Amino acid sequence: MRPMLPADLDAVLRIQAACYPAPMQEPAAVVASRIAAARGTCLVGSHEGIVRGYLFAYPSRLGLVTDLNAPFTLAHQPDTLYLHDLAIEPCALGRGLARALVDDALCLARTLGLAHAALVSVQDSARFWQALGWRAAPTRDAGLDTYPHGALYMVRTPA
Numbered sequence: 001m002r003p004m005l006p007a008d009l010d011a012v013l014r015i016q017a018a019c020y021p022a023p024m025q026e027p028a029a030v031v032a033s034r035i036a037a038a039r040g041t042c043l044v045g046s047h048e049g050i051v052r053g054y055l056f057a058y059p060s061r062l063g064l065v066t067d068l069n070a071p072f073t074l075a076h077q078p079d080t081l082y083l084h085d086l087a088i089e090p091c092a093l094g095r096g097l098a099r100a101l102v103d104d105a106l107c108l109a110r111t112l113g114l115a116h117a118a119l120v121s122v123q124d125s126a127r128f129w130q131a132l133g134w135r136a137a138p139t140r141d142a143g144l145d146t147y148p149h150g151a152l153y154m155v156r157t158p159a
């Protein structure tokens with residue numbers, strides 16, 4: 001695991017292409033802007049020296065959602081680490097890379113003094129997140145509607 005760098009953009013786009021259907025592919029320019037905006041809280045994970053997974057995260061407020069395709073807006077007084085996107089390339093699934101990326105992000109949240117962590121579960125991933133200690137929670141943020149049907153806001157404490 002290490003912080004994501006601008007030079008990781010091609011690997012991130014490759015993994016995104018392998019993990020999401022066309023309507024969920026976010027534009028390269030938006031992805032690049034997020035890497036620049038959230039240096040230090042976005043992570044990549046490698047297997048055998050090749051980047052095979054990523055996690056986009058940034059300081060936010062509880063209840064807020066990042067719209068699909070929108071740049072990150074970092075909170076001035078954050079209380080939450082918002083995990084925008086976690087993806088592992090199919091050839092590296094099931095090796096614990098996703099759990100390790102989430103564990104590192106939660107560690108960062110603790111270091112930053114954030115009381116909450118939050119995300120939007122998509123693609124039937126709710127059981128995966130539940131297994132990692134997350135639970136469904138209410139949000140009134142209309143950004144949830146920018147995601148395909150079934151998207152679920154979830155939270156946990158970083159501890």
Ligand SMILES: CC(C)(COP(=O)(O)OP(=O)(O)OC[C@H]1O[C@@H](n2cnc3c(N)ncnc32)[C@H](O)[C@@H]1OP(=O)(O)O)[C@@H](O)C(=O)NCCC(=O)NCCS
Pocket residue numbers: 019085086087088089092093094095096097098099100120121122123124125127128129131
């Ligand atoms: C969801 C995803 C990140 C999981 O990656 P992974 O490589 O299987 O995850 P890990 O190997 O780190 O597994 C961590 C744990 O979650 C469990 N798990 C993995 N997928 C699961 C699922 N669909 N349902 C329930 N548990 C699951 C694993 O068994 C493992 O448990 P263990 O440590 O007790 O053995 C991966 O399937 C993926 O990239 N999907 C496509 C992108 C996506 O939809 N991301 C979610 C965005 S919200």
